[in-house]
Amino acid sequence: MTAAPTGGQYHLRHAGPDGAVEAIVTEVAAGIRELRVAGFDITEPFPVTSQPPGANGIVLAPWPNRVAGGVWELDGERQQLDISEPKYGNASHGLLRFTPYRVVSQSSTSVLQEATIHPQHGWPFTLETRVHHELVDDGIRVTHEVVNRSGVRAPFAIGAHPYLRAGDTPAEDLVVTLDAASAFTVDEQKIPNGTVSVDGTPYDLRAGVRAGDADLDTAYRDVTPDADGIRRTTMHGPEGDGVELWQDESFPYVQVFTSREFPRGDGTGLAVAVEPMTAPANALNSGEGLRWLEPDESWTGAWGIRRVWS
Incomplete structure (x- = not known):
């Protein structure tokens, strides 16, 4: 039997009040391959025989998005990461994109996995990472934990790449x-070079924009939280039914990506990624949103996806 490119497949099911919540979480990259509520898909599924198209569903650590040229500086010394995005010449989406995680615990409704980031080209640190996928009544909650096992303080940022x-x-x-x-x-390398107010620009999503009319690969900050400190991105159809991605105060940034190269039948078409991030692209250089952990210090943060009814 041919092994799945995403390794083991963990099938989760929760009997929610409005119908079954079902998910498939993968061993490689701790990704979400399928997620639905009462038969209503709230993420873009992909076949078990496929790698995640466009990084669909994967965890991004120890940085999300890009590092310019794969180069950053640590205590005055140049660090050169492997170039994983040849098209733009960057290091992209962290160091765990093709890494199998280990199961720590599993039930019918949740799975906790862990992976260690070891020292390698341009990255002289050891971080333990854990990802807990837990089904809830209307979707899924994803909790991340990072522990520094380096013996010196270490930087990190976390993100995820679901297509809603x-x-x-x-x-x-x-x-x-x-x-x-x-x-x-x-x-031109897709590295941040400034920020702008969204007023009067194609980036303004505050009143809602039809995805077919948008052309975005855009990171946002100054996202308004609700009274509980939660930031929300929603997508809904003409009848009002839709999906929401929420992120707690540990994830103050979000990337919206309207990809027109997502596999569709015999060709490609539009899909929309909504990516919660603790820091924007190139944080190892800019320092924006970058967190530093002392030896044995830990961090946790959470985000999730839920079905929204009209």
């Missing part, structure tokens, strides 16, 4: 809404 879906509604017809006041501009 609202049942069978074509992605073009989904309305994307995000209450964010500013967005990052980028250079």
Whole structure:
């Protein structure tokens, strides 16, 4: 039997009050391969025979998005990461994209996995990472933990890369809404080179924008939290049913990516990634959002995806 490119497949099921919540979480990259509520897909699924298209569903650690040229500086010394995005010449999406995680514990509704980031080219630290996927009544909650095992203080940032879906509604017809006041501009390598107010720009999602009319690979900050400190991005179809990605105060940034190269049948089409991030692209150089852990210090943060009814 041919092994799945994403390794072991952990099938989760929860009997929610509005119907079964079901997910498939993968061993490689601790990704979400399928997620649905009452038969209504709230992420883009992909086949077990496939690698995650466009990094679909994977965990991004110890940095999300890109490091310019794969180069950063630590205590005055140049660090050169492996170039994993040749098209733009960057190190992209961290060091665990093709790494199998180990199961720590598992039940019918949840799975806790861990992976260690060991020292390697441009990364002289050891971090233990854990990812807990837990089904809840209307979707999934994902909790991350990072522990520094380096013996010296170490930096990190965390992100995830789900593509959201609202049942069978074509992605073009989904309305994307995000209450964010500013967005990052980028250079030709897709590295941030400034921020702008979203007022009067194509980046403004506060009133909702039809995904088919958007062209975004854009990180947002100054995202307005609710009274509980939660930031929310929603996508809904013409009938009102939709999906929401929420992120706690540990994840103050979010990337919205309207990919038109997502596999669709015999060709490609539109899919929308909504990526919770603790820091924006190139944080190892800019320092924005970057967190530093002392030896044996730990950090936790959470985000999730839920179905929204009209």
